[in-house]
Amino acid sequence: MLIERYNTAAGEGTALCGIFSDIHRAWATVDNSFFVWHFDKWDGQCQEHNVDEQAICAVGLARAKSGIFIEAIQYLLVLATPVELILVGACCSASADGTDPYAELSLQPLPEYMIATDGVTMTCITCTEKGQIFLAGRDGHIYELQYTTGSGWRKRCRKVCLTTGIGSLLSRWVVPNTFKFSTVDPIVDMVMDEERNTIYTRTEGMKMQLFDLGANGDGPLTKITEEKNIVDPLDAPYGGRRTNAPPPRTARSPKPSIVCISPLSAMESKWLHAVVVLSDGKRLFLTTSGGIGSSVGLNSGLRRPTCLKIVATRPSPPLGVGGGLTFGAVSAAGRVHPEDLALKVESAFYSAGALIMSDSSATAMSSLLAVQKGSAAQLSLPSTFGTASRASRALRETVSALPVEGRMLCASDVLPLPDAAYMLQSLYADVECFTGFRKPFEKACIKLWAKGDLPTQHILPRRRVVVFNTMGLMEVIFNRPVDILRKLFDGNTLRSQIEEFFNRFGAGEAAAMCLMIAAKLLYAEDSLISNSVSEKAAEAFEDPGLVGMPQIAGTTALSNTRTQAGGFSMGQVVQEAEPLFSGAYEGLCLCSSRLLYPIWEFPIMVIRRPAGTNKCEDGVIVCRLSAGAMEILESKIHSLETFLRSRRNKRRGLYGYVAGLGDSGSILYKTGPIIGPGGHSNGRSPYNSQIQDMDPADKSASNKKPRLLYTSAELAAMEVRAMECLRRLLRRSGEALFLLQLICQHNVARLAQTLGNDLHKKLVQLTFHQLVCSEDGDQLAMCLISALMEYYIGPEGRGTVEEISTKLKEGCPSYFNESDYKYYLAVECLERAASMANNPDERDILARDAFNLLTKIPESADLSAICKRFENLRFYEAVVRLPLQKAQALDSNADITNGQIDPRHHDTIMLQREQCYEIVMNALRTLKGVGHSRMQSADKSSGVATAVDPASRTKYIKQILQLSVQWPDTVFHEHLYKTLIELGLENELLEYGGSDLASFLQSAGRKHQGSGSFFSYIWSC
Structure with missing residues (x-):
């Protein structure tokens, strides 16, 4: 339809095109017709909207301000013709399954929101995320299109010139245009920097202008500077920055033009603010700050832009030389050009570290050049220390060329869907300065790509850029290093290619990528990894020929230094020998740290307060992470831990070698001596030959120098133990995330x-690290689980203990073990028993069930609270037996009774036992009436009647005494007898006292000879 309409106009119509990445649409205009379609569905459907007879000269898309239009209108389409500006409502609706929020688009005419241009033809339109609409005119001025609901005499829509002064206004009103002879340099490009609230413009005369909107983006537009010679090759800032840049070819060399201006995010640089791409492929990096190195980033409200100057330049990408990785990528090496042929860049697109240029230097066919920051390891060449350090900091780029038909007109990032973007924002909000980014989250998440592929390829999908050229639409997908490695494993790749990959990226980074493939940690859309590819990646991760072997750090470097210096070395620091683990361990550390990085040192809870208040009591506590973010992160951590556990159980890699030495238990789980020399394995592990090859060197070296601190076998065992510790940390972290999701x-x-x-304050300040590794984290987790259980088993319970306990035991067993499960089952039985006051038989059965559960875990239960529940149910067997069982568990060898306990621990254990004894004593005091009022409120809370008749009271006291005397604990008997004397229960003491009563009374009589009561007891005995 679009091509037919253009051909109908005989190719002479006004045609524009562009991409609305916010709503996943491409658009084009032919004269007065506007066409829009879904750029990533390719279904051939194209929507058309026509304006009056005037041709469309500029198009923009803005977010609709809230409170002005109906809620369905989320965006405003801005159409500019030579005579009027038109606003059209854009309504997006989701697909039936909810996966695509931009599946349907409808355009709603807004006839009341049109305004005349007053003879100014607009050249370009840019909009902010706040909904501001800026337009650049051929008169060289910038305008803002403002719209409101309209009330009274005010218009709904008006056009305001932001760059004119009072003098210009007067001249416009007084002097006709026919008497103005000054040359106008129209603005042809306008770019908004959302982070710093600045606007860059480019004129037809290749002037660059910088405007400031204030710290918050709502201030008056202020012109900061205008640079006229920024692209002049003879200008010092342009040509004098790089000493190794080639000199100009001739004096008649054409002056390059600006083809692209793009702001740099603060994640890319704190003091470089924009990049300018020239028609010869060179890139100019600009700053708006007065001094180099000043930090002007997201907090730029403290320091506003003052200038526009070049800080650094980057030469054009090389022609005829493949600058990128050749693993599955189209290289520029196949293009043959004369040596003096320069790039002819017609258009370019830059975003978050990636640059795409359309090059027409070749006469046969144009091409797309894709330039990215190189991810390969920086390998230092043999040279002086200064040269090596400079080389390690040098910027390396990968360049790929793709021959295409037609020339690129525009390009744009394919934004992630809102759900995925919200998940990423939730993870990295406090890490990567997301607080300075405004909505939408989709655009903010693109900034993460600026960090490079290696730190983000586990969480970000492959980058996609849609390109609009003269032949149609095409999509460019950037392969990450992990995608290249996966393709190598997917085919019949030679081992030399795998080795080359490991050499380029380093053993640690390559091993981390192997882990990602083997454990299937890639982004959801890239997770279709076959089992054969996964197994090849696992074998590469465990291959000592690729990842190396653990060794002693410093020995090789010092040996090389001595050799190069002819046996004599000065000025070298002698490093202390220490273990240096293999690339497999380094890869595991990299993979684990990148998974935990966005949450490890940050609070897990925040207080959400109403706008305009800072009072803690006005806010509610919420989890900082979204449910989707926690679910995805927990899934990845669980997959990685499961993979490591399976390799350990299968005894693969170093696990198999160390286990074959015959002492795997001490290596994997204990903290004692690791392993002695002389061990070997008869297995076929590749580590055997590697370590056996190293052992003779160790033996020969032992004749010349003292024995190394560790043998090769010991180093292998140490690495296995370190990997096992990391695996356990991952398991614990995954369980913590599962618990947070459930809560x-x-x-x-x-x-x-x-x-x-106090606990509430601790919870708000608790970091994920503390939740995983600290006692405070365990305590708070236990309290939250207890509150969760009360939600299920309380008087208004919403479920059963079995229901929630199954989830806790399966998802976070280290936070909720079998003893916790039995404890809460017992509490549930007691809750049900308390509600059956009219059914004593059923109540006793439930109380008995609870007692039987608690007898299995007496040392784990909170007996002070649980025994009070039994007391209210008049089930005194549990009141006596449970505390005494716990006291016995505290001193299982009866060291206190036998007098064999360590004096240093005597007081502590004795105090704990006495606390158990006091539970039984308090039950006697309650029955006797001592402290009865104190316990009455607790009884009422359980719903059980507290009134006890004298006969029942006597029966319960007798039951407690009989159960107590039967327990063979003489220390407890002494506490019991003393309590009976204090309560005046002398008759019960003499009637139910045990065989040790006489000795107790005689001993008490000797201690209290002045007390007549004790002599009377002795006499009665």
Whole structure:
């Protein structure tokens, strides 16, 4: 339809094109017709919107300001003709399954939102995320299109000139245009820097202008500077920055023009603010700050732009030389050009570290050049230390060329879907300065690509850029290093190619990528990894020929230094020998740290307050991470831990070698001596030959110098233990994320209300690291689980213990073990028993069930609270037996009774035992009436009647005494007898006292000879 309409105009119509990445649409105009279609569906459907007879000269898309239009209008399409500016409402609706929020687009005419241009033809339109609409005119001025709901005499839409002064206004009103002879340099390009609230413009005369909108983006537009000679090769800032740049070819060399201006995010650079791409392929990096090195980033409100100057230049990408990786990428090496042929860049697109240029230097066919920062390891060449350090900091780029038909007109990033973007924003909000980014999250997440592929390829999808050229639309997909490695494993690749990949990226980074493929950690859309590819990646991760072997650090370097210096070395620091683990361990560390990096040192909870208040009591506590972010991260961590555990259980790699030495238990789980010399394995592990090849060197070296601190076998065992520690850390971290998800599903704010003030403050300040590794984290997790259980088993319970316990045991067993499960089952039985006051038989059965569960875990239960529940149910067997069982567990060898306990531990254990004894004593005091009022409130809370008749009271006291005397604990008997004397229960003491009563009374009589009561007891005995 679009091509037919253009051909109908005999190729002489006004045609424009562009991409609206916000709504996943491409657009084009032919005269007064506007066409828009979904650029990533290729279904052939194209929507058309026509304006009046005037041709469309500029198009833009803005977010609709809230409160002006109906909620369905999310965006505004801005169409400019030579005579008027038109706003059209754009409504997006999701697909039926909800996967595509931009599946349908409808355009709604807004006839009341049109305004005349007053004779100014607009050349370009740019919009901010706040909904501001800026237009550049052929008169060299910048305008803002403002719109409101319209009330009274005010118009709904108006055009405001932002760059004119009072003098210009007067001359415009007084002097006709026919008497103005000054040359106008129209603005042809305008770019908005959303982070720093600045605007860059380019004129037809190749002037660059910088405008400032204020710290918050809502201030008056202020012109900062205008640079006229920024692209002049003879100008010092352009040609004098690089000493190794080639000199100008001739004095008549054409002056390059600006083809692209793009702002640099603060994640790319704190003091470089924009990059300018020239028609010869060179790139100019600009700053708007007065001094080099000043930090003007997201917090730029403290320092506004003052200038526009070149800080650094980058030469054009090489022609005829493949500058990128050749693993599956189209290289520029196949293009044959004369040596003096320069690039002819017609258009370019830059975003977050990636540059795409359309080059027409070849007469046969144009090509797309894709330039990215190189991810390969910086390998130092043999040279002086200064040269090596400079080389390690040098910027390396990968360049790929793709021959295409037609020339590129424009390009844009394919933004992630809102759900995925919100997940990424939730993870990295406090890490990568997301707080300075405004919505939408989709554009903010693109900034993460600026970090490079290596730190983000585990969480970000492959980067996609849609290119609009004269032949249609095409999509460019950037392969990450892990995608290249996966393709190598997917085919019949020679081992030399795998080795080359490891050499380019380093053993650690390559091993980390092998882990990602083997454990299937890639982004969801890239997760279709076959089992054969996964197994090849696992074997490469465990291949000592690729990842190396653990060794002693410093020995090789010092040996090489001595050799190069002819046996004599000065000025070298002698490093202490220490273990240096293999690339497999380094890769595991890299992979684990990148997974945990966005959450490890940050609070897991935040207080969300209403706008305009800072009072803690006005806010509610919520989890900092979204449910989707926690689910994805927990899934990746669980997959990595599962892979490591499976390799350990299968005894693969170093696990197999160390286990074959015959002492795998001490290596993997204990902290004692690792392993002695002389061990060997008869297995076929590749590590055997590697280590056996090293052993003779160790033996020969031992004749010349003292024995190394560790043998090769010991180093292997140390690495295995370190990997096992990391695996356990991953397992614990995954369980912590699972627990957080479960808590958030049950309204964490409501659960947090059950905590005291101190615990509430600790919860807000708790970091993920503390939740995983600290006692405070365990305590808070236990409190939250307890509150969660109360939600299920309380008087208004919403489920059963079995239901929630199954999830906890499967998802986070280190936070909720079998003893916790039995404890809460017992509490559930007691809750049900308390509600059956009219059915004593069923109540006793439930109490008995609870007692049987608790007898299996007496040392783990909170007996002070649980025994009070039994007390309210008049089930005194549990009141006596459970505390005494716990006291026995505290001193399982009866060292206190036998007098064999260590004096240093005597007081501590004795205090703990006495606390158990006091539970039984308090039950006697309650029955006797001592402290009865104190316990009455607790009884009422359980719903059980507290009134006990004298006969029942006597029966319960007798039951407690009989159960207590039967327990063979003489220390407890002494506490019991003393309590009976204090309560005046002398008759019960004499009637139910045990065989040790006489000795107790005689001993007490000797200690208290002045007390007549004791003599009377002795006499009665």
